[in-house]
Amino acid sequence: MSTPTPYVARDLADSRARAVHSSMFFRMLVRAAVLRRGRAASALLAMIVAAAVATAMLNLYVDVQAKLRREFRNYGANIIVAGKNGAPLPADTFARVSSTLAGRGLAAPLALVVARTSDGQPVVVAGTDFDRVRQLDRWWSVSNWPSAPQEALVGTRALSVVSPKNQPFDLSFKGHTIHLTPAGTLRSGAAEDSRIFLSLTDFISWTGVRPSTIEVAANGSPEEIAAIMSQLEQVLPSADVRPVRQIMEGEARVFGKTRSTLLAATTLIILTAALCVLSTLMGWVFDRRRDFAIMKALGASGRLLNTFFAAEAVALGATGALIGFVLGIGIAAWIGRVNFHAPVVPRFSVLPIVLAGSMVVTLLSAILPISLLRRVQPAVILRGE
């Protein structure tokens, strides 16, 4: 190119400069990662592990609360619906409770009378819905659930009174007698041990007494349960709706403590992981002071240098965060399966937090050494001092 016209030369130089400018920028980014792949890989690894641990912890922190609440629902009813002053509930109460709950919990009716055995002993007989009670009172230890009509579930202590040899027995209530076969025994360590349970259909056709109590296990947070209670109060003006305080309070306390412990652990772990990334990356950037000096000596502006190192940090942070997020979801799912026997649902709402956190940490760890190096003359660095 000995004698080009000035206009063409300027155009060419311009376009080439622009092309070189942008392609050079990316080439440097890529080459920096490829050439020093050992250091780059260790920085990326630190980033991935930190992001994975953070993702897993955040995911668990959100999901474990739901898991623990479910564990606590095994304690059974947390709301009792009863007729005012022991009066029986209106016939449509159970249907109303079920429609109010609408899948937000479980309810089981309970009707009680005192009947007499054939030798005149008083015994409490309860009518209930076995399928529902079975889900509600999971702690009951039952040898065999009744399935046919006229079959009874007999509490261990009641058994020795009404049917010591497991033989069929008669019960009478207000002159009506029912003939029952013991299907199985029930052990709970509480009042149920002294009772005899029948299916509600058998119970009503025998005694004519309707349920006086409905036990409700409502799901959700304390606020959601309070909302369910006030809805129940609205649809059942003639009934008493009251919380089972011992269950609600115990749950709230254990739940609160576990959550705080989890929060403390999550904070500590994320902090450690972030510091680890910070120290690794700072070491990496500091290590490349010669690149920095050469670029500066060749005339790179301070802004270009900042952009370069910042772009590098962001690329590293984003890559690490994405890979780490996938890994972390895996870890959280594994912990959920091992500990709660149910998968932890991946929460993609965690991704922006992890991504932003990673970028902040990587940017911080790039900016700190650069601002230190900027004050140093390139010549000093290049001479290895």
Next chain:
Amino acid sequence: MFVRLVYESFRRQKRSKLLAGAAITLGVTVATAMIAVATDVGDKINRELRTIGANLIVTPQEDSLDVEIGGVNLKPPSDGAFLNEGDLPKIKSTYWRNNILGFAPMLPVNVTVQRAGQTQDTTLLGTYFARQVSLGKESFVTGVRTTHPWWKVSGAWPDDNSRDVLLGQRLATQLGNKPGDEITISGRRVHVSGILSTGGSEDDQIVAPLALAQDILGRPGVVRRVYVSALTKPEDAFARRDPKSMSGAVYDRWYCSPYPQSIAYQLHEAIPHSHAEQIRQVTQNEGAVLTRIEGLIFLITLAALLASALAVSAAMATAIFERRAEVGLMKALGAGKLAVAAVFFAEAALLALLGGLVGFAAGGMLARQIGQTIFNSQIAIQPVLLPVILVIAVLVTFSGSAVAIRRAVGLDPVFALRGEL
């Protein structure tokens, strides 16, 4: 020479040593705190779970059936067997006495109360509120305030030696009484010290000191049942085995584990003519909740250990990588691979021990802080943990340094000195 090398390295490179040391200290701090929390969290949560109520019940062996609906006892009052109140302090003499947080005897009695000239039937429940019980030289306070912490009283709790009573919330509304009133129960004038709210059948009853109930029943020194609140271990297949079918050593192991079953068995042994049983609603779910929370904290502790091991390794790798020129110089002066590695490992060990010690102390403090703020009680750190933590710190520091040291040892001194690697 070796000692001097290490010494000078610490003296001259304070900044980089401080950085690596800080990373180790931080890692050990987090690890120690998490291990301390994890080992103690089971006990702490167990105590919190005790707020759900007693988990064991002791009844007379030849007990007749309870005939009770909605808190109203329909059984003839003198019917059935009783336990002897004098035997109750023996509950605190069983093998797992330290796990027994409290107990409360119950004696329901049918009574009548005066209401606007008419009489009304109700149940009076005699119990301990917070009674001083002594066994030998020891004495302790127990009662419903320990075993039934969700009971709320507006007004004052009665004294166990007084004749004051608590009125259940619904009963008080029916009778129109408030704290401070005098009422007549089965011909006895008593003072109402407060209104009790439990959310259960006690809301329709009168709760009184045990002596008053025994007096009304005319049977001094008897109780109907005893609720016991004990710290237990989640039940497993071994716990459910029948102690009668066990051989000596197996029986001893079963007896000396705090399962609900074995504590119930010991209560049955301690109190004559009694039958002790777990309250399944409480024990079964307690076991499940406890296992889940302990498992969760254990897995999280693993994550914390991983994160801190990573932080330590990263710091060590950076620290060693920065000293390539030094390695080159040592090798140029004739140091063998072994000598170079030995210097680095000695430095790493020294750093790990120092960082480990400081980290252990800081971790202990952190665990204590967590215990105070979350559980309002101490999380004690076992001194036994110290050597374990130190060994782990040294091992992690070594493994973190190993890769970097191997690369440093393999350096060609010429390139290293020219700074080209």
